[in-house]
Amino acid sequence: xxxxxxxxxKPRRRVTAKAxxxxxxxxRSAVSRAFTKGAYLDQEKKARILEVxxxxxxxxxxxxxxLQAESTNIVAVLTxxxxxxxxxxxxxxxxxxxxxxGKWPIVVNGEKVANAxxxxxxxxxxxxxxxLRGGSMDxxxxxxxxxxxxxxxxxxxxxxSERVDSVACRNADGTYALTQLLLEKGRRRFAWIxxxxxxxxxxxxxxxxxxxxxxxxxxxxxxxxxTRDSDxxxxxxxxxxxxxLREQDVDALLCANDAMAAGALSYVRExxxxxxPEDLAVTGFDDIDMASWPCFNLTTVQNPKSEIVDHxxxxxxxxxANPAKAGEVVxxxxxxxxxxxx
Amino acid sequence: xxxxxxxxxKPRRRVTAKAxxxxxxxxRSAVSRAFTKGAYLDQEKKARILEVxxxxxxxxxxxxxxLQAESTNIVAVLTxxxxxxxxxxxxxxxxxxxxxxGKWPIVVNGEKVANAxxxxxxxxxxxxxxxLRGGSMDxxxxxxxxxxxxxxxxxxxxxxSERVDSVACRNADGTYALTQLLLEKGRRRFAWIxxxxxxxxxxxxxxxxxxxxxxxxxxxxxxxxxTRDSDxxxxxxxxxxxxxLREQDVDALLCANDAMAAGALSYVRExxxxxxPEDLAVTGFDDIDMASWPCFNLTTVQNPKSEIVDHxxxxxxxxxANPAKAGEVVxxxxxxxxxxxx
DNA sequence: TTGTAGGCGTTATCAC
DNA sequence: GTGATAACGCCTACAA
Numbered sequence: 001x002x003x004x005x006x007x008x009x010k011p012r013r014r015v016t017a018k019a020x021x022x023x024x025x026x027x028r029s030a031v032s033r034a035f036t037k038g039a040y041l042d043q044e045k046k047a048r049i050l051e052v053x054x055x056x057x058x059x060x061x062x063x064x065x066x067l068q069a070e071s072t073n074i075v076a077v078l079t080x081x082x083x084x085x086x087x088x089x090x091x092x093x094x095x096x097x098x099x100x101x102g103k104w105p106i107v108v109n110g111e112k113v114a115n116a117x118x119x120x121x122x123x124x125x126x127x128x129x130x131x132l133r134g135g136s137m138d139x140x141x142x143x144x145x146x147x148x149x150x151x152x153x154x155x156x157x158x159x160x161s162e163r164v165d166s167v168a169c170r171n172a173d174g175t176y177a178l179t180q181l182l183l184e185k186g187r188r189r190f191a192w193i194x195x196x197x198x199x200x201x202x203x204x205x206x207x208x209x210x211x212x213x214x215x216x217x218x219x220x221x222x223x224x225x226x227t228r229d230s231d232x233x234x235x236x237x238x239x240x241x242x243x244x245l246r247e248q249d250v251d252a253l254l255c256a257n258d259a260m261a262a263g264a265l266s267y268v269r270e271x272x273x274x275x276x277p278e279d280l281a282v283t284g285f286d287d288i289d290m291a292s293w294p295c296f297n298l299t300t301v302q303n304p305k306s307e308i309v310d311h312x313x314x315x316x317x318x319x320x321a322n323p324a325k326a327g328e329v330v331x332x333x334x335x336x337x338x339x340x341x342x
Numbered sequence: 343x344x345x346x347x348x349x350x351x352k353p354r355r356r357v358t359a360k361a362x363x364x365x366x367x368x369x370r371s372a373v374s375r376a377f378t379k380g381a382y383l384d385q386e387k388k389a390r391i392l393e394v395x396x397x398x399x400x401x402x403x404x405x406x407x408x409l410q411a412e413s414t415n416i417v418a419v420l421t422x423x424x425x426x427x428x429x430x431x432x433x434x435x436x437x438x439x440x441x442x443x444g445k446w447p448i449v450v451n452g453e454k455v456a457n458a459x460x461x462x463x464x465x466x467x468x469x470x471x472x473x474l475r476g477g478s479m480d481x482x483x484x485x486x487x488x489x490x491x492x493x494x495x496x497x498x499x500x501x502x503s504e505r506v507d508s509v510a511c512r513n514a515d516g517t518y519a520l521t522q523l524l525l526e527k528g529r530r531r532f533a534w535i536x537x538x539x540x541x542x543x544x545x546x547x548x549x550x551x552x553x554x555x556x557x558x559x560x561x562x563x564x565x566x567x568x569t570r571d572s573d574x575x576x577x578x579x580x581x582x583x584x585x586x587l588r589e590q591d592v593d594a595l596l597c598a599n600d601a602m603a604a605g606a607l608s609y610v611r612e613x614x615x616x617x618x619p620e621d622l623a624v625t626g627f628d629d630i631d632m633a634s635w636p637c638f639n640l641t642t643v644q645n646p647k648s649e650i651v652d653h654x655x656x657x658x659x660x661x662x663a664n665p666a667k668a669g670e671v672v673x674x675x676x677x678x679x680x681x682x683x684x
Numbered sequence: 685t686t687g688t689a690g691g692c693g694t695t696a697t698c699a700c
Numbered sequence: 701g702t703g704a705t706a707a708c709g710c711c712t713a714c715a716a
Contacts, residue, residue, distance in 0.1 A: 368702090368703090369702070369703045369704080370703085370704095371702075371703055371704080371705095372701095372702075372703080375701095375702090382701055382702080383701070383702085384701065384702090387701090387702095406708085407708095408708090409707085409708035409709060409710090410707070410708045410709095411708090468709095
C-alpha cells in the first residue's frame with residue numbers, strides 16, 4: 001500500500017501558478033508570463049516553466065483571471081422545454097456556433113427552469129450575455145437581466161424592451177400563405193391542431209400561427225371548423241387528429257408544428273386508411289429535418305433555423321460591442337415548403 | 343438626447359459588494375453576510391442591504407467566490423457529433439438532470455470539438471468534472487483529464503483507465519438477441535448497414551454491434567452477405583439500403599442505429615414497393631422516440647438512455663465524494679424491442 | 685528581462 | 701453583531 005492510496009478523499013485543488021513557480025525555481029509572475037502571449041520572458045526559462053506546468057498539470061484558472069477581465073466569454077443559454085424537434089435542432093446549432101465563436105455556453109435546460117429558484121443561481125455567474133429560447137420564464141428573465149445589466153437575446157418570441165434583442169419568424173405570414181395554397185387546391189373544411197394553450201408565455205407565438213390561417217380563411221368567408229389543443233408532440237398530434245376526425249368531416253388538417261403533423265398523418269393513413277393528400281391535406285410548421293423524409297414528405301412552413309442562429313450570433317456580437325444600443329427586433333421570413341401532403 | 347445615450351459603449355462591470363456596502367452605509371463584510379445563510383447579521387440591516395442590492399442589481403459573483411471554495415458546481419459536457427437522435431435525446435436528458443442536481447453544465451458541442459485547440463481552452467475552467475459522450479477526441483480528453491486531475495465520466499464507450507468511470511450498453515448482446523429473433527422467424531440472408539468506419543474512436547462501439555450479429559449467424563453457419571458503411575443518418579441509411587439491395591437479395595436488413603433503419607425502411611417500402619416485414623425485415627438500434635411511432639413501428643434494441651443517465655449522475659456523485667476511487671465500468675443491458683418490422 | 689506589489693470580488697477569520 | 705484583514709489565483713504596472 002503506497003502513500004498514493006492514503007490520499008484523503010478530498011477533491012485535490014487545482015495546481016496553481018505558485019506551485020509551478022516553486023517547482024521551476026522562478027517567480028509567480030514568470031509563470032504568468034509564460035502563458036501570456038507576447039510577454040517578456042527568457043525563452044529558455046519559458047520552456048522550463050511550460051515543462052513543469054505540463055508535468056504538474058497546470059493551466060491558468062480562467063475564473064481567477066476573469067476577475068480582472070471585462071469579459072468571461074461565457075454565455076448562458078436557456079432552452080425551453082425542448083418538446084419539439086425544432087427547438088432541439090435550433091439549440092444544437094446554436095451551441096455549435098457559440099463554441100465556434102469562442103464562447104462557452106452554460107446550458108440551463110428542461111422543466112426545472114420553470115422553477116425560478118434554480119435559474120436564480122445562474123445570475124451569480126458573470127456571463128457576457130444570456131440567450132433565451134422563448135418559453136417559460138420569459139418575463140422573469142427579462143426583468144432580471146435588465147436589473148443586472150446582462151445583455152439578453154430572445155428567440156422564438158419578440159420582446160419589446162429597452163435593450164433586449166429578439167429574433168422570431170413571421171408565423172402568421174407563414175400559415176397565411178399555407179392556407180392560401182390549400183384554398184387554391186380546393187380545400188374548404190379546415191381544422192387546426194394547436195399548441196398548448198396553457199403556456200401563457202408562448203401565447204403570442206401560438207396565436208400568430210393560428211391567426212394566419214384565420215385571416216386567409218376569412219378572406220373567403222370561411223373559418224376553422226374544428227380545433228384541438230395539443231402539446232407539440234407526435235403522440236399529441238395523433239390524438240388530436242383522432243379527436244377532431246371523430247366528430248368532423250374536414251379536408252385540411254393544419255398543425256401548429258411538424259411533429260404533431262407527423263402524428264396526425266400517421267393516424268389518418270394507418271388508422272383511418274385515408275389517402276393524403278387525396279382525401280385530406282395535412283400540414284405542419286417548422287420544416288424540421290424529418291419533414292423532408294420520404295415517408296412524411298410533409299408540406300410545411302420553414303422556420304429558418306440557421307438564419308435565426310445567424311441573427312442571434314450577430315446580435316450577440318453587436319450587443320457586446322455596444323451594450324447601450326437600442327433593442328432590436330428581427331423578424332425572419334417563414335417560407336412555404338410545398339411537398340406531398342397538401 | 344439624455345445622458346443615458348452617452349454612456350460609453352464599454353461593458354458595464356458587475357455591481358460589487360463594495361458598491362452595495364457604500365450605498366447602504368455598511369461594511370463589505372455585512373453585505374457578504376447578508377447573502378450567507380445563517381450568518382450573524384442584524385435583521386433590519388440585512389433587509390436594508392438586500393433592498394439596496396436589489397436596487398443596484400447586485401448578486402455575489404460566483405467566480406470570485408469559487409476561488410476559495412473547493413467546488414464550482416460546474417461540469418463540462420462534451421457531446422459528440424450528435425448526428426444521431428439518440429445522442430441528442432441522451433444529452434438533453436443529461437443536461438436536464440444536471441440542472442436538477444444543482445450543477446451547471448458547460449456544453450462543448452459539434453464538429454469543432456474535433457479541433458483540439460478549441461477544447462484546450464476548456465481546461466482553463468475549474469470544473470468539478472467532465473462528462474464525455476464517446477466520440478471524437480476521446481484519447482486526448484482522457485489524458486488531459488488525468489493530468490489535470492479532473493474527474494472524467496465517459497459514456498457510449500468503455501474506458502479502462504485509472505480513475506475514469508464509463509457507462510456503455512452491451513451492444514453485442516443486443517444485436518445477438520436481435521439476430522436470433524430474426525433467425526427464428528426464418529431469415530437467412532442478412533445485410534448490415536454500419537456506422538462510419540473512419541471514426542477510429544467509435545471503433546469498439548461500432549464493432550460490437552456488428553459482432554453480435556456475426557456471432558448469432560455463425561452459430562447457424564451463416565454470415566453477413568452484404569455490408570455498407572454509412573453515417574448514422576436517415577439519408578445515409580436510405581442510400582446504403584439502395585446500394586445493398588441493388589446488388590444483393592437479402593431478407594433481413596440490420597442497421598447500426600434507428601435513424602438509418604428509418605431511412606432504409608423508407609427506401610424499401612416507397613422505392614421498391616416491398617412489404618415489411620413480409621418481404622424483408624428491417625431493424626435498428628437505440629430505440630429512439632421515433633422508433634415507436636406507428637409509421638415506423640420499428641423492431642429494434644433498446645439503448646437504455648435514462649438508465650445510462652442515472653449511472654452518469656450516480657458516478658458523478660460518487661467520484662466527487664471520493665476522487666481517489668478506482669475507475670468503474672458500467673455495462674447496461676440492451677433489451678430487445680420487437681415491434682412490427684421483423 | 686525580472687521580481688515585488690498591488691488589485692480583481694468574494695468569503696472566512698479575527699479581534700472588538 | 702460588527703468591521704478590518706487575510707486569503708483565494710491570477711494579471712499587470714512598477715521598479716529594479
